[in-house]
Amino acid sequence: MPMYQVKPVCGGEIKVDLPTCMYKLPNVHEQPGDSCTSEHALQNGEVDPAVRALEARQDEIMRKLYELKAAVEGLAKTVTTPDADLDLTVSSSLSSQSTTTFKGIADLDAVLGKDPGALRDIVINANPAQPPLTLLVLHSLLCQRYRVLSNVHVHSSVSSVPPQLLSCLGPRHADSYARRLFQLGFTLIWKDVPKLQMKFSVQSMCPIEGEANVARFLFKLLALYPSDPAAATMVDNWVDTAFFQLAEGSTKERAAVLRALNSALGRNPWLAGSEFSLADVACYCCVLQSGSASSAPANVQRWIKSCENLGHFGPAKLLLK
Amino acid sequence: MTKDTVQGAMEEEQQAQSKKALKKQQKEAEKAAKKAEKQTKLAAEQQTTEEEDFAKDRYGVSAMVQSQQKLDRELVRIQDLTPEKADQLIWVRARVHTSRAKGKQCFLVLRQQQFNVQALVAVGDRASKQMVKFAANITKESIVDVEAVVRKVEMRIESCSQQDVELHVERIFVISQAEPRLPLQLEDAVRPDGEGEEESRATVNQDTKLDNRVIDLRTTTSQAIFRLQSGVCQLFRDTLTNKGFVEIQTPKIISAASEGGANVFTVSYFKTSAYLAQSPQLYKQMCICADFDKVFCVGPVFRAEDSNTHRHLTEFVGLDIEMAFNYHYHEVIDSITDTMVQIFKGLRDNFQTEIQTVNKQFPSEPFKFLEPTLRLEYTEALAMLREAGVQMGDEEDLSTPNEKLLGRLVKEKYDTDFYVLDKYPLAVRPFYTMPDPINPKNSNSYDMFMRGEEILSGAQRIHDSQLLTERAIHHQIDLEKIKAYIDSFRYGAPPHGGGGIGLERVCMLYLGLHNVRQTSMFPRDPKRLTP
Numbered sequence: 001m002p003m004y005q006v007k008p009v010c011g012g013e014i015k016v017d018l019p020t021c022m023y024k025l026p027n028v029h030e031q032p033g034d035s036c037t038s039e040h041a042l043q044n045g046e047v048d049p050a051v052r053a054l055e056a057r058q059d060e061i062m063r064k065l066y067e068l069k070a071a072v073e074g075l076a077k078t079v080t081t082p083d084a085d086l087d088l089t090v091s092s093s094l095s096s097q098s099t100t101t102f103k104g105i106a107d108l109d110a111v112l113g114k115d116p117g118a119l120r121d122i123v124i125n126a127n128p129a130q131p132p133l134t135l136l137v138l139h140s141l142l143c144q145r146y147r148v149l150s151n152v153h154v155h156s157s158v159s160s161v162p163p164q165l166l167s168c169l170g171p172r173h174a175d176s177y178a179r180r181l182f183q184l185g186f187t188l189i190w191k192d193v194p195k196l197q198m199k200f201s202v203q204s205m206c207p208i209e210g211e212a213n214v215a216r217f218l219f220k221l222l223a224l225y226p227s228d229p230a231a232a233t234m235v236d237n238w239v240d241t242a243f244f245q246l247a248e249g250s251t252k253e254r255a256a257v258l259r260a261l262n263s264a265l266g267r268n269p270w271l272a273g274s275e276f277s278l279a280d281v282a283c284y285c286c287v288l289q290s291g292s293a294s295s296a297p298a299n300v301q302r303w304i305k306s307c308e309n310l311g312h313f314g315p316a317k318l319l320l321k
Numbered sequence: 322m323t324k325d326t327v328q329g330a331m332e333e334e335q336q337a338q339s340k341k342a343l344k345k346q347q348k349e350a351e352k353a354a355k356k357a358e359k360q361t362k363l364a365a366e367q368q369t370t371e372e373e374d375f376a377k378d379r380y381g382v383s384a385m386v387q388s389q390q391k392l393d394r395e396l397v398r399i400q401d402l403t404p405e406k407a408d409q410l411i412w413v414r415a416r417v418h419t420s421r422a423k424g425k426q427c428f429l430v431l432r433q434q435q436f437n438v439q440a441l442v443a444v445g446d447r448a449s450k451q452m453v454k455f456a457a458n459i460t461k462e463s464i465v466d467v468e469a470v471v472r473k474v475e476m477r478i479e480s481c482s483q484q485d486v487e488l489h490v491e492r493i494f495v496i497s498q499a500e501p502r503l504p505l506q507l508e509d510a511v512r513p514d515g516e517g518e519e520e521s522r523a524t525v526n527q528d529t530k531l532d533n534r535v536i537d538l539r540t541t542t543s544q545a546i547f548r549l550q551s552g553v554c555q556l557f558r559d560t561l562t563n564k565g566f567v568e569i570q571t572p573k574i575i576s577a578a579s580e581g582g583a584n585v586f587t588v589s590y591f592k593t594s595a596y597l598a599q600s601p602q603l604y605k606q607m608c609i610c611a612d613f614d615k616v617f618c619v620g621p622v623f624r625a626e627d628s629n630t631h632r633h634l635t636e637f638v639g640l641d642i643e644m645a646f647n648y649h650y651h652e653v654i655d656s657i658t659d660t661m662v663q664i665f666k667g668l669r670d671n672f673q674t675e676i677q678t679v680n681k682q683f684p685s686e687p688f689k690f691l692e693p694t695l696r697l698e699y700t701e702a703l704a705m706l707r708e709a710g711v712q713m714g715d716e717e718d719l720s721t722p723n724e725k726l727l728g729r730l731v732k733e734k735y736d737t738d739f740y741v742l743d744k745y746p747l748a749v750r751p752f753y754t755m756p757d758p759i760n761p762k763n764s765n766s767y768d769m770f771m772r773g774e775e776i777l778s779g780a781q782r783i784h785d786s787q788l789l790t791e792r793a794i795h796h797q798i799d800l801e802k803i804k805a806y807i808d809s810f811r812y813g814a815p816p817h818g819g820g821g822i823g824l825e826r827v828c829m830l831y832l833g834l835h836n837v838r839q840t841s842m843f844p845r846d847p848k849r850l851t852p
Contacts, residue, residue, distance in 0.1 A: 116704035123734055153691035155736065156669065177651050178759075179698045179743075189691060191736070202733040203708045 108146070108183060111220050112200065119149065121185030124214065125197040128161045128190045132211045133285035133316040135196075136168055138218040139186055140312040145222055149173060149182035155191035165190060168315055184221075212243045212282065219278040226272070235272045238279035246286035258287075258296055265299035269306070280307060285316055376449035380456065383466070383494040396466075399433040402483045406471045413438075413467045413488065414496065416539075418507070422457030429456065430481060431467065431488070435541040435678065437481045440469060440488040447491045456490070462499035462507075462536070468492040504533040511540045513682050527838065534843060534852050542682045545675035546840055549668065550828045552675075554619060556667040557640050560660045566615040566644070571604035573597060573621060577802055586625045586635075597623035600821055605643035606782060607809050609817045615644040615656075622821070627847045631836045632774065632826060636845040640827075642779075643819030650755070650765045650781035651696075653818035654741055657777070658694035661739065661769070665690050668831065676832065685833025688738050688772075695740040697731070699763070702742055705730045716762060718749035728773020738830075743767045752796040753789060753806075755781040755818075765818070771830035779820020786810040 018024070112120050126132050142148050150169040154161050169188060175181050198214040199207045208214050216239065226232045241260070245253045261283060264271055271279040284307045287293050293304055307313055397411045415431035415438075422428075426443035442448050442456040459465065469488035477484040509523040510530060530537040537543055558568065574588065574595050586597040601618050608616045622639035642660070646652040665688060668676070676687075706713060709730060711723055719727065731740055747756050747764040757763035766780030783789045786807050793800060793807070800807070828840040838844040843852055 116708065118698065118700040118704040121701070121734075125736070153693060153695065156665065156688070156690045156692075177649055179696075180700060187695075187735070189735070199734050201708065202705075202730055 108221065111217075113204065119179045119182055119185045120200075121149075121187055122218075123187045123189065123199045125155070125189050125191045125193045125199070127193050127196070128158060128165055130196070131165060131168065131319050132196055132214070133289060133319065134211060134215045134282050135188075135218065136315045136319070137281050137285060137312050138215060138222070139169060140315060141222050142184065142186065142218065143170075144312075146183045147181065149176060149179060149185045151176075151185070151187045153187065153189045155189050157192035158190050161190045164319060168319055170315065210243075212239050215239065215278060215282060219281075223277075226275075226277075231272060235277050235279045238271050239282045242279075242282040242286040246283065246290050246292075254290055254292055258292060258300060261287075261303075262297040262299045265303045270303075276310070284313060288317065288320060374449050374451050376447065376452045379448065379492045380452045381494055382498065383496060386496065399431065399436040399438050399483060402438050402471060402486050402488075404473050404485045407473045407486065408470060410468065410470050410491070413469065415465065415467070417459050417461055417463050417465055419461065420457055420459060422453065425450070425453060427453045427457040429459075429490075431465070435544045436483065438483040438486065438488060439474075439478050439481050440467060440490050442490045442493065452493070456493055459493075459495060460499045460501045462503060462539075463495055464497040464499075466492075466494045466496055503536065505529055505536055507536070507540050510537055511542050511682050513684070527836065531838060531844065531849065532852075538842070541678050545678035546828065546832065546834075547842060549672050549675045549679070549832065550824065550840060552668060552672050553664055553824060553827055553831075554638075554640075556664040557617075557619070557660065560663040561615075561617045561642070564615065564656060564660070566617045566642070567608075567613050569605070569608055569613070569616045569618045571598070571601035571618055571620065573623070575603075577805070584625045586623050599624060600639060601641050602643075602821070603806055603809075605641055605819060606806075606817065609643055609645050610809050610812075610814045612815075614815075617642045619824075622823075629847055632829070634823075634825060634837055634841055634844055634846055637826075637837075637841065638824035639821045640824055641819065641821040643817060645815035645817040646781075647816075650816075650818045653779070653781070653820075654696065654743070654767055655693070657769070657779070657820060658696075658741060662690060662692050662694060664827075665739070665831070666692075679832050679834075683832070683834055688831050688833070689732075689736055690739040691735065691737045695731070695735050695737050696743050696767075697740060698744045699742060699746065700744070702727055705734075716746040716748045718746075724770070724775060725773045728770055731770075732773070738772045739770065741767050741769050750780060752792045752798060753780075753782050754792075755783050767820075769820070769822075771827065772833065774826070774830055776826050776830065777820045777822045779818060781816065781818040784810055784814040784816050 108120070109115060124132070124135060126135075139148070139150065143150070150173065152166050152169055154166070169186065173182075179185070195209050196211045196214060197207050197209055198217065199205075208217055216236070226235065241257055245257045249257070261271070268274060270276050271283060280303075284304065287296065287300070287304070296304065308317075394412050396414050397406070399413060399415055402411075402413075413431060413433075415433045418430040418432035418437050420427060420429045426441060429440040429442065430437050431440050442453050444450050444453055467488065467490055469490045469492075471486050472489050473485060474487050478487065505525045506523070510525045512522065512524050514524070525537075538547070562568070574590065575598050576595060585599055587594050588597060589595075600622055601620065605616055605618065618639075618641050620639060620641075621636055623636050624633070625635065626633055642653075642657055644653055644656060669688075700715075702719070703713060703715065706723060706727055709726060711726065713723065727742075728738075732738060743766075744757065744763045745766045745768065747754065747762055750764050750766045755765040757765060764780065766778075768775050768779075769777040783792060789807050789810060790800065793803060823837075825837045825840045825844075828834075829837050832840070834840060838846070
């Protein structure tokens with residue numbers, strides 16, 4: 001039975017010192033109405049259908065606005081961006097010699113952070129006993145995509161290093177005297193480290209450890225990971241398989257991986273589907289390193305050939321000789 | 322019977338009396354006997370010293386060596402005392418480091434530079450009691466000649482550098498006696514910082530050490546430091562000579578201030594005044610203009626800077642390099658950095674014992690470097706500093722704290738204690754620095770850093786007299802004063818560059834010491850002119 005509301009006769013809250021020897025009970029006289037009124041509730045606690053309709057309309061409008069914003073941003077990217085000239089130089093160098101192209105175009109700023117106005121130098125500490133072949137391949141790919149300043153140093157913790165390790169990043173760039181002319185620095189230091197290590201920014205980033213993880217980081221500078229989480233996981237899985245089972249595993253494990261590679265390559269031209277990816281780089285290098293390239297099954301052999309045709313695996317192959 | 326008893330009583334009395342007297346007498350007699358005994362004993366002792374000292378000519382203070390005779394005696398170095406020499410009778414000249422007498426024997430520690438060995442003088446058929454006493458009384462730091470038999474020891478002697486052998490002394494002669502009171506104890510002078518405080522043992526402060534430098538230099542730490550310093554000099558000379566450099570000598574009394582004009586010492590020069598050279602810069606460059614192609618010099622450099630810091634001296638040894646290059650001044654940087662790397666490698670490979678010795682007193686991390694040396698550009702350094710939260714203008718020079726911070730950042734990222742910073746802003750460099758061809762605000766100049774402190778500052782020099790005049794005017798320098806300098810470039814000069822390193826600073830930073838006075842043998846600073 002509807003009734004009109006009356007203001008409480010006594011002042012809202014009366015503090016009463018309750019003895020602590022008794023258990024507490026909720027106040028039976030408390031008015032539940034206060035919180036509900038703010039949500040446009042009717043007296044019986046139900047939300048007004050009109051308000052609900054209004055809310056739904058607003059949500060719909062916001063959604064449409066976000067869609068519009070995304071569409072405009074997409075358009076802006078294709079028409080003009082601050083990095084347009086950068087992309088132009090990249091595409092011109094790509095057209096001159098490139099054989100591999102990546103669909104997702106990665107952005108240095110997106111991965112490495114805001115442009116500091118100076119060379120962005122990636123430092124990799126590697127043990128000369130275990131040359132990081134995958135990183136050499138990725139370096140070669142990076143050189144194709146960006147202007148990369150490559151430097152090789154020997155740390156004082158290592159007494160001497162074979163000459164092929166000193167020249168593993170290829171000949172010196174003709175402009176290497178001017179560091180500011182480069183977009184990216186790739187500094188390889190042969191050092192007595194138990195695990196490969198990558199450092200970029202001392203302030204905002206902890207060092208990345210392990211060849212596989214560094215490879216993942218560098219690959220993000222080349223191409224975005226597949227946007228499909230399942231596909232991305234598959235790439236990651238192949239990378240781990242390569243490093244844990246091919247490079248470090250027993251003969252049995254290696255044979256199993258080779259069989260798995262063979263069946264995967266029977267279905268697709270590349271390991272992660274129709275596109276060349278980090279999975280191919282990692283597996284190729286580890287197959288080569290484990291010395292099982294010659295005894296590999298047919299599909300793997302074909303895939304090794306097509307990898308080599310890309311032309312980026314030269315430096316890695318040279319080191320193994 | 323009564324008589325008897327009386328007599329007896331009297332006798333008793335007498336006896337009692339006589340007993341007392343007897344006791345007295347006895348005591349006196351005993352005393353006398355004791356005295357006599359003592360006297361005879363003393364006499365006997367005197368006799369024995371006179372008669373029984375069979376080893377009389379086996380010890381003593383020998384006459385001052387005035388080259389009276391030329392002995393063919395072979396003296397063995399303490400560092401050569403190894404178990405192979407066991408049971409040989411040898412002669413050694415060394416300092417008495419410590420001595421400790423213990424009944425019939427006396428242990429000496431004999432020291433020669435950073436090496437020491439334990440020696441034992443014990444009463445026996447070769448050494449007498451007196452000889453042991455004499456040995457025990459030789460003052461610390463005295464120089465002695467010792468003839469001894471080398472003996473292997475069963476327990477290693479941990480406190481000495483020669484741990485497997487000891488010397489059994491047969492003859493010992495003092496060649497030069499030290500005063501009994503030393504201004505500082507050698508053990509205190511090598512005690513690591515902090516350790517003394519905990520155990521409330523003495524440490525020697527820097528000024529006491531420097532005031533008594535001769536004794537301080539005898540410590541193992543000082544010996545190691547200056548051996549390493551000699552190594553730096555030697556490696557510097559060898560490396561550059563191998564690279565085809567020529568060593569030159571330049572005058573130190575000059576008529577005009579070479580760098581800018583501030584901070585020079587004025588000396589009276591007959592009727593006029595002259596200056597002490599702040600750097601051999603001008604003369605190095607003149608040698609380049611005179612077609613010596615690549616030169617270096619090692620010599621004193623004077624700076625009248627009134628700064629009492631851990632790294633400033635008013636006189637230090639400069640290692641200066643200047644070379645003509647073909648097309649790019651990085652040829653100069655490469656030459657200098659390679660020289661430095663060769664020095665570091667030489668020290669790492671050949672001076673490990675010295676480094677360890679210094680580390681015992683002044684612990685530090687081993688010096689790390691890269692080959693080839695890391696070269697960063699000034700803008701990169703600024704970016705690194707800005708990322709770390711330092712606000713700096715593009716054309717501002719690095720302050721000392723920023724230098725240190727940058728050193729830490731570079732070490733963190735590249736793990737190297739030595740690097741080159743290239744392309745300094747033109748505004749913060751001297752007038753003779755060649756401007757950058759692309760960005761006129763930059764210059765072809767570089768600094769080199771060790772453990773975050775600047776050790777070398779260098780640049781491509783302007784080799785064109787016209788440009789040099791322009792730059793001098795821009796810096797408001799009196800052209801008359803530098804006329805000779807500008808004139809030397811008027812008759813054709815090859816493009817060239819160079820730099821200078823302070824020897825003391827390099828040693829200090831290589832060893833990770835905290836004061837340049839530790840690596841300067843007789844340091845000169847605004848407050849110290851002696852010794």
